[in-house]
Amino acid sequence: MIPVMGIHIAPAQVADFHQVLADHSRYWGERDLRSLHLLALVQEFGSTCLVARAEDGIRGYVFGFVTPDGTGYVHLIATRDDARGTGLGRRLYTAFAESAERDGARRLKAITSVENTGSIAFHRSLGFDTKIVDDYNGPGRAMAVFLRDLPIAG
Template sequence: MSGRKHRPVRLAAPTPADLGPILADHDRYWDGRDLRSLHHPIYCRQFADTGLVAHGDGVLGYLFGFVAPAGEGYVHLVAVRDDARGTGLGRTLYERFGELAAARGADRVTAITTPGNAGSIAFHRTLGFTAETVAGYSGPGADRVVLHRRLDREPVRIGPARAADAGEVLTVQQAAFVAEALAYQAAIPPVRESVTDVAAAITAGRVLVARDGARIVGSVRVTPTGDGTEAEIGRLAVAPDRQGEGLGSRLLAAAEAHAGPVERYVLFAGHRSERNLGLYRRRGYTETHRTLDPVGVPVVQLAKPRHTG
């Protein structure tokens, strides 16, 4: 976020010496939930090779887990300290654990949470987990949500669009923005573009796409300003059936990287587009002003200086 200082983060296997500081700062990881009894030293000793601790200004986060003989990587605990949230550290811990588990023969990752923990369930879904409520999982009356993700799935890759992608990019863009157009009862620019318009942007090197195998599941556009000090990021679109997996955040990060050495990034969203505005604010964008788009829809203009996280 824009007000957060950068700290170098180093991931390492947990050691017995990490357990003391983690328990001392327990409330900063768990927000009042007392889970001290779950912090068994076995995760810093016998299972240390499949655990992770993020070191920076102290312990910023950690993941305790193991790989079962049947080929299942199980996440026992994962936590990020209150002042390191929103930085992508939780995702990084999961991705690294997946690599460790796969290297030990695991073909899936599993975690559990309580049915009322909506935040945890939503977070895991952004990482590609499925969620299933299992009655009595932890005993009579103790239902749990079991979260699964396979490790053999081809990762979604983000890169420049090709000339032949124009039609598919437009289809994804229109599908992503049609609900917003209906909400505003206006033919907003993303839904009334033509294939020719998209092809021209691709030719200019301004379009990035997210590919899941041969399918395009998202896209974003990066347009430099005339003097090269700013880059406008727009047309951020994720296929409706792939929304909620974190692709929007990944596309936005890729767009910022693609923009090059500009001084700041700018973008806009409809004033009632709370989901998009929430994403941009979490990524460090702040409102600069409000105006009307070409069809008269009120939009919020936002900006973010480069290198602010």
């Protein structure tokens, strides 16, 4: 594993978005989530779409935005396969929370499939309340919904 030192978290650029898609399997393995990657998020919500850069490329990223009601919504967060377990995901979430709070967020929200036990455990470790919401993503499609108030401690 690569240590987290030497990483700079900064707003994502269009080129970063394309690099993340080119290296998609390094972040998501066999799961094809490319359709969830929306360039409009990077273009329109630049302060809350962040990448973690190191000399060897983008080690992780978080794409999200702040809703009109003051919710910092994390749409995607991922770390590269060789950066997992280093605390980078936690650092990305903290950076997102700080940026979202500057943009007026008072709480954070994220969702994942009920089968994604890794994501559920990660969000719980960050202090999110978790509930399963039936039909959240359409009939018969329950999702795990994560909520927590700001500020978030690193």
